Amino acid sequence: MKTGIRAIVTGATGMVGEGLMHQCLQSPDVDQVLVINRKASEVSHPKLKEIIHADFFDLSPISNQLAGYNACFFCLGVTSVGKKADEYYKLTYTLTMHVAQILAKQDPEMTFCYVSGAGTDTNEKGNGWAAVKGKTENDLMKLPFKQVYAFRPGFIKPIKGLKNAHSFYKYINWLFPVGRALYPAGFCTLEELAAAMINVVDHPYPKKVIEGKDIIALANSAKVSK
Template sequence: MAGKKIRAIITGATGMVGEGVMLQCLRHPNVEAVLIINRKASGYKHPKLTEIVHADFYNLMPVEDQLVGYNACYFCLGISSVGVNKDDYYKNTYLLTVGVAQTLAALNPDMTFCYVSGAGTDSNAKGTGWAAVKGKTENDLMKLPFKQVFAFRPGFIKPIKGQTKAHSFYKYIGWLFPVGRAVYAGWFVTLAEVAQAMIKVTQDGYHTPVIEGKDIIALGKNSLTSFR
């Protein structure tokens, strides 16, 4: 797909990861169009950007006609398992993600689907904890008839400077990033690297569908354009 322009659907743009991926895509010359789907308006305006405000991600039928013609999905929507019961976490992680993906696969079979999972995810999907639910989600996404599916597994993510959706605690622990990167680079990545890696695998593919932190860093460095 090298040389082909990317038309990307991004979910979760009202959260930190989705916002960062969106901003990088809007700046990247190989991305010609970005569609964000949110439960509430993001407040962003850009010549490349289209936004759909849709409350029910479990039923995309009312907006399906607006989802056709895209060749990438960067799925950044998700919730923390902290303080959430197992049934709600399963519903909002597995059922929501796979349901949206099934719709997109039917509408856009030439699509590359990139799912933001997490470091420590269990590919064996044993048990009911967050790591198993994420693993089951990854596994079942890879069975869908997309052109490509990639599971991204970042650990600590450094937000892009100027983001409005970055968690406030990053202001107080940001100093940890260079230390963590030096000691264990694979667990410490930047949001710029995540987005650039998504663009890179969409265009050129990759030798493994599971993109660990070290892969994110390498792919981010090899992306056509760097936006730090």
């Protein structure tokens, strides 16, 4: 049975978060969207509420505004390139867990969707990005949410017309059709990722770790159910 989705989106000033916000605002399955940003998104929509908050390591001043939501699409993240190990750990594991722990207290009936990445290592071996992401996935699964999913996209094709696509993707988008044909599990569109994340809120998926093929399957099933 479908419920009206009331979603919190983090990272809406980045490529993935902006795409999730955009697709949520367009989706008839989503009634409300709350974005938490360090700076204004400059987007206006009847469904949209925005909280500007500088310190994601301390959400206590705004925690009472986070109650009443049944989904979180967590798209906040950084690349490990150029980051020291302890800095990457803080900005990936520590930050994500702080936000998730606050939300688990406020909204225990929430479905929490974490954008991880292809190649994540849930065995937590070593101290590289894959192990940090793996530890983050593992510990999110232990929190008392209704559901937790870790989404592991590879190459993500941006949504045309949105402003926060990384220049890296803009320059190599021409590779997408070739990559999709040769290795579909490693290539998805941002529309597909968003559709898959919205889909699992009302339609629980048997896997908690959502790889590339699962993302495409969930997106296609969402189209069929419309």
